Amino acid sequence: MNTATLHPPKLPVGLTAAAVAAMPSSAPAIQARGLVRRYGATVALHGLDLDIHAGRVSTLLGPNGAGKSTLVGLVLGRLRADAGTLQVAGHAPGSLAARQLTGAMLQSAGLAPQLTVQEHVALHTRYYPAPRPLAETLALAGLQDLAARRYEALSGGQQRRVQFALALCGRPRLLVLDEPTAALDAESRRALWQTVRALADEGCAVLLTTHLLEEAEALSDRVLLLAGGRVVADGTPGDIRTRVAARWVRCLSRLPLERLRALPGVHEAETRGRHVALRTRAPEATLRALLAEDDGVAELEVTGTSLEDAVLDLLKKEAA
Numbered sequence: 001m002n003t004a005t006l007h008p009p010k011l012p013v014g015l016t017a018a019a020v021a022a023m024p025s026s027a028p029a030i031q032a033r034g035l036v037r038r039y040g041a042t043v044a045l046h047g048l049d050l051d052i053h054a055g056r057v058s059t060l061l062g063p064n065g066a067g068k069s070t071l072v073g074l075v076l077g078r079l080r081a082d083a084g085t086l087q088v089a090g091h092a093p094g095s096l097a098a099r100q101l102t103g104a105m106l107q108s109a110g111l112a113p114q115l116t117v118q119e120h121v122a123l124h125t126r127y128y129p130a131p132r133p134l135a136e137t138l139a140l141a142g143l144q145d146l147a148a149r150r151y152e153a154l155s156g157g158q159q160r161r162v163q164f165a166l167a168l169c170g171r172p173r174l175l176v177l178d179e180p181t182a183a184l185d186a187e188s189r190r191a192l193w194q195t196v197r198a199l200a201d202e203g204c205a206v207l208l209t210t211h212l213l214e215e216a217e218a219l220s221d222r223v224l225l226l227a228g229g230r231v232v233a234d235g236t237p238g239d240i241r242t243r244v245a246a247r248w249v250r251c252l253s254r255l256p257l258e259r260l261r262a263l264p265g266v267h268e269a270e271t272r273g274r275h276v277a278l279r280t281r282a283p284e285a286t287l288r289a290l291l292a293e294d295d296g297v298a299e300l301e302v303t304g305t306s307l308e309d310a311v312l313d314l315l316k317k318e319a320a
Helices: 017-022 068-075 117-125 134-140 156-168 186-201 213-219 237-242 257-261 283-293 307-319
Strands: 030-039 042-052 057-061 083-088 102-105 174-178 205-209 222-227 230-235 247-252 266-272 275-280 298-304
Touching (some): 030 068, 042 068, 042 083, 042 230, 057 068, 057 186, 057 213, 068 174, 068 205, 102 156, 117 134, 134 156, 156 174, 186 205, 186 213, 213 307, 222 237, 230 307, 237 307, 247 283, 275 283, 283 298
Parallel strands (some): 057 222, 102 174, 174 205
Antiparallel strands (some): 030 042, 030 083, 222 230, 266 275
């Protein structure tokens, strides 16, 4: 099928390529003030204040029901706020101007199965005033060798890469990625990470949601932890980790878990395969006591708190 037979709609009157290039980049890509969204009696967002700026990957973390998907829906104009204000690059969410500056990759996409990869990308490119060249988009998404293949013939991971290509083909100022690496293998996941980082370094604002803490650690300049529709922590991954002042001591030990839990500073002890893992806020005191009580300690390792541990701790404190 030739792309000329698809009859893509002409670009509506909106931003010209020159207007896009001339727009100031200092305005936040997303600016929310007092944002509220309700579903009946349930309040999904409670007066959220938020600025998302260019050149950074900002990651939304939190349990199911925290408000992440609601915020994404509001930013893309798929939902409307019940109170507060929200702007996308200075425009109303969902407006033509906002859509021409935004690329989005959601958790699912209903794309025409009979079109080829190249036809899908060429079609979507026509919606934007200053898009990337087709070949560049295909290369960024790792689709050069799949360009002639029909969408229906692709694996789940390959289809996700097509969806990623459609999100970035318009050279967006704001890139919204909602669980982007679902169904991707490890190699494709890391290639996508590399592309996302490159786009942010070039000045794109990236709003990411993910359940993979490894992904958040690898990509994020900023982490926003949501719980109950509120931001309960906001900072770099390192900032979030330092809010939980703890270390892990991992080793082989003959002491029972009950005795290990009684060591100075230890507030958690568990078995991990052949090893035991002790979480402690006083690692020096813990190590001295451990070595004094068990001279057979082996394979000793001390590590910092991971982002996953910090997030779980902060959520527990919020729920308490």
